[in-house]
Amino acid sequence: MTGASDPIDCRQAAARLYEFLDGELTPAADAAVRSHLADCAHCLALHDFEQAYLRFLAMRLRAQGAPPHVQRRILRELFE
Amino acid sequence: LPHPAPPDREGFEREALVHLDAVYRMALRLSGSPADAEDLVQETMLKALRAWHRFERGTNAKAWLLTILRNTYINQVRATRHRAATVDVTEVEAFTVFRDIQDADPEGSFFAAIVDDEVVRAIDALPPDFREVLVLSDAEDLSYGEIATVIGAPVGTVKSRLFRARQLLQQRLLDYAVRAGYVRRRGR
Numbered sequence: 001m002t003g004a005s006d007p008i009d010c011r012q013a014a015a016r017l018y019e020f021l022d023g024e025l026t027p028a029a030d031a032a033v034r035s036h037l038a039d040c041a042h043c044l045a046l047h048d049f050e051q052a053y054l055r056f057l058a059m060r061l062r063a064q065g066a067p068p069h070v071q072r073r074i075l076r077e078l079f080e
Numbered sequence: 081l082p083h084p085a086p087p088d089r090e091g092f093e094r095e096a097l098v099h100l101d102a103v104y105r106m107a108l109r110l111s112g113s114p115a116d117a118e119d120l121v122q123e124t125m126l127k128a129l130r131a132w133h134r135f136e137r138g139t140n141a142k143a144w145l146l147t148i149l150r151n152t153y154i155n156q157v158r159a160t161r162h163r164a165a166t167v168d169v170t171e172v173e174a175f176t177v178f179r180d181i182q183d184a185d186p187e188g189s190f191f192a193a194i195v196d197d198e199v200v201r202a203i204d205a206l207p208p209d210f211r212e213v214l215v216l217s218d219a220e221d222l223s224y225g226e227i228a229t230v231i232g233a234p235v236g237t238v239k240s241r242l243f244r245a246r247q248l249l250q251q252r253l254l255d256y257a258v259r260a261g262y263v264r265r266r267g268r
Contacts, residue, residue: 015174053250057199058218060196073118077126078129
């Protein structure tokens with residue numbers, strides 16, 4: 001059911017913002033946040049800012065991987 | 081002694097070994113040193129290979145490996161010293177960064193100016209309980225439910241720790257960016 005969710009205020013929207021961005025809300029709670037953001041420029045700006053922050057974190061944190069010598073060592077230990 | 085013939089080496093390579101980067105990253109964030117991380121990764125992958133027949137097909141192999149990694153790390157730490165006490169009482173005021181710079185930098189472009197080393201340093205300085213949920217979520221993209229399984233805590237705990245971890249890190253990154261002259265706080 002969408003479009004018929006109970007309205008939420010700025011404080012409630014902010015409290016659920018990360019769950020919203022992480023896709024962790026139930027469809028009804030997700031719709032409530034979405035509908036608040038559509039009506040509230042301040043919360044939408046906060047949403048955009050936090051979304052940029054999470055994208056920045058993901059990009060920086062995923063850049064690093066196992067160095068080649070570690071990959072070789074693991075393969076050797078596992079299968080030789 | 082020769083290893084017992086792995087029952088499904090191909091399956092292990094295809095579904096588990098592809099997550100070696102994730103296991104290494106998490107090992108580095110947990111242990112804080114490349115040498116310790118290497119040993120931790122090796123022990124984790126050996127344990128995982130031996131237990132591979134018990135892995136439940138269709139579930140998240142990355143989450144399974146990270147659970148083994150975390151348990152291995154905790155057992156090591158327990159054997160040598162006590163892990164830093166849980167810090168769930170840490171109070172973090174929410175969304176102060178946005179409040180402070182929304183006029184100067186509403187799109188958060190100051191983040192892009194922060195060098196990788198500084199981001200890693202700030203993450204490694206987080207309390208361990210905060211650091212692990214942040215890495216599991218923001219580096220490894222695990223769901224709240226998967227993180228709860230990895231750390232053996234309720235989903236509600238994951239949710240609140242992740243919220244505070246992200247906010248605390250954001251505040252520290254802003255402090256750094258202000259000191260470095262990348263952005264100015266409102267009214268300062």
